[in-house]
Amino acid sequence: MAPATMDSKKLALLCRELADNKKAEDILVLDVRKLSSVTDYFVIASGTSQPHLRAIVEEISAKLRDDHELRPLRAEGSSGGTWVVLDFFDVIIHVMHTETRKRYDLESLWGDAKPVKPAKAKAVAPRKKAAAKN
Secondary structure, eight states: OOOOGGGGHHHHHHHHHHHHHHHHHEEEEEEOOOTTSSSEEEEEESOOOOOOHHHHHHHHHHHHHHHHHOOOOOOSSSSTTEEEHHHHHHHEEEEEEHHHHHOOOOHHHHHHHTEEOOOOOOOOOOOOOOOOOO
């Protein structure tokens, strides 16, 4: 998929899914379009250790690069630290150690932002058993 064809909400939800692939905790997508002129969505996810942060950041970066030809405009912090920010312009991803996330409390800072829920998987109807022929 070409980068220009992915809208910001779809990108934010994809980043959420990619973080979830690596068992990120407390993943939150915030719609900040009405509150910020800098970006459309924040994705905030927690990791429990430096290797966990590194795995989450690598999953997001590698899949967006390889599958969608997307690279962050900027990346701040390091996966050896406690907070990494990936800036994809319309979507900014914050991957934070649990304690760092509690300390900075971005959810409260952006408390007026509307949370975006991932689309629920469609329920698959159970198959009907074929009528037995006598």
